[in-house]
Amino acid sequence: MNALPVLLAETVSDGGVWASVNRTFVESRWAYPLLLVLVVGNVVPLLVSFLVWAERRGSALIQDRLGPNRVGPFGLFQSFADLGKFLFKEDVTPGHVNKVLYCLAPAIAVIPPLVALAFVPYGRNVMMADVDTGILACFAVSSLHVYSVTLGGWASNSKFPLLGGVRATAQMISYEIALGVSALAVLMVAGSLRLQDVVLHQADGWTVHGETLGAWSRFLDWNVVKQPIGAIVFLIAGFAETNRHPFDMPEAESELAAGYHTEYSSMKFALFFLGEYAAMIVVSALFTTLYLGGWTLFGLEDVLADWVRSSAPEAGWINWAQVVEGVLHSGIFFTKTLALLFVFIWVRWTLPRFRYDQLMRLGWMRLLPLSLAWLALTAVGVGILR
């Protein structure tokens, strides 16, 4: 009866087939990224569910209410209860929709933001895909998100979703430009498209004419200090890009009923919901990486990591020091990201909504010229100081 555990124990201690396969895998260059994919790929949906909870509790805090407080401590598991509800709801596909696109749209809502998160460095070694053109890849993937809204609105074959979808398409494409241009200024300063380089650049102090200034400059090295205008434009465009309030035209509840997802129900609706929050996480993560020094904290992250490394157990199959360092770095990263996400929530429950034409005017007449001017200014600055 107990042959199997014994067998397993023997093989492992023997360094039998199982162990050798295992070792080969661990030593291969796939093991670590796959582990990361597993961890990060699960962390994000989990983060989304807690973000929904945070949004509801946060709004309640702002509005003198209690918010969800029944499921689990402080209502923490409310999102899972909601998810259960969504799963058991009838999945209605109205007769008048274009079925293929109708079913495709919710999937497109979720996949691009999750993929985009693969390019973001969560720590020195915590990165799923270290692509040389990381920022481009990130933008390329995350801008696919617009298709979900467009197709969702179009395929629904109904008037309110159509208006929502059309608005969203115009809005997201317009703001994508301002977003890209302000990110371009960052890349100019960092001199690299690789996101890891952008992060490291924000941690090594100011370099003027090839000379690094004193240690104090490390504290002023985040791009949000060096690129204040760019950071503001990026953040505003980021709000618009994710259809967040005050730019939530596509769904503008009071005008368009529920906008592009009016005709969706059950899990398909939940996917739109998930996608929206995942997109929010992408923008926050990108802002953290580009402007808030990513996983760095004025060199403190290395001091801590060194201390941990000195007291960590010897490296075995698992390099504990590396794991702890990774957790530490991504802890710093996610703290910054979560702080930013709170700003998203805070703004949503404070401001009224733009009108569609005002939103387009803001995008094209204000943000785009501003970001272009800032790009030119950055180019001059980089030219002089380098």
Place this chain on the structure above:
Amino acid sequence: MATARPVLEDDPLDHALEPVTPSGALARDRDGEYMTLNMGPSHPSTHGVLRIVLELDGERIVSAVPDLGYLHRGMEKIAETYGYNKFIPYTDRMDYLAPVSNNIACAMGIEAVNGIETPPRCQAIRVICTELGRISAHLLGLGAFAMDVGALTVFLYTFREREVVYDFMEALTGARFTVSFTRVGGIARDLPDGWAAAVRRFAEKIPKTIEEDVELLLTTNRIWVDRLQGVGVIPRDVAIAHGLTGPCLRGSGVEWDLRKERPYLGYENYQFDVPVGRVGDAYDRYLCRIEEIKQSARIIVQAIDKLPDGPIAVEDHKIRLPEKRKVLTSMEELIHQFMVVTEGPALPAGERYFGFENPKGELGFYVKTDGTGRPARLRMRAPSFVNLGIVPYCFRDAMVADTVAILGSLDFVMGECDR
């Protein structure tokens, strides 16, 4: 993004709408250029069951036709069958944001027919209740308005304050919402202990609360200002021509408030200002409502400070029920009680129109009595109904997003509109 529409010859809806379509859009519709968008009757921001048929050119509105009547309950006919006092609970369901104001307006309309003058204490209590109702209605109007424009939190803040008004109503009448407080010739009961002091504290506090929780978030907010200024402009003459009343009229710069123009309930003895707008846009109407809340609070404080003692209803027991204690002991009072309950108040034949400044505008009661306990005719001039007449005018050439801002600024109640 215009969607082609089939030729409209056989579309009964359009034939029904044709006479009232303002810009002749239907004629142009035949080339399939405009998109018809049906807003309501169940739409998040039509405040009840208003239906508006919009003709859209992209996001721009070519024409708008309101379609009313989804909440019609035949109230005027009910009044003819039920009699005076029994009709008062029905008025709760008209402007259900300020039920107590409707009660009082209805009772006063009936009293006005043969000039019944209620005692001073009754009048003062009616003033306090009316102004509480106005504060409550305007708070909801502002909250819903802000919510439609996207500032969701303001709605919760104003509702929090409305809860206090509800609590006052509960203490006074036993009901939070449908209060049915007045009777012909007086009010149902006197103030409970400590009520006046609590209301006074609330009235002193509310202007500051409004400043902190509503104005700070909205009045100078760039998005809010951009959304409202120049939107839904109603020029002075247009407002008068459409017969608008209440904040919608005053927002257009017409200083017309029945409390000042034809004082009733002793309003001439209170000091208050009538705020008026300059441009007549949604923003002006918003500012008017904010200011009216503050002025109502002023009136409440004054009314409570000089609240007279005395009876709360007329002494004529042919109109108002006698005291219950006396009914049980004395023959004459028993007869009066029997007659008032079964036959209704004894009002001689006559007819009269009485206009009352309700939160939404002039709530008019035209009552024709025939000497029986029931009105021969009771016609209500509902301010929301008349104010909604401006919708086609305001909506023309507006954006889809403006519809909610305009509807919010007109602040109508369908219960009153459809009656």
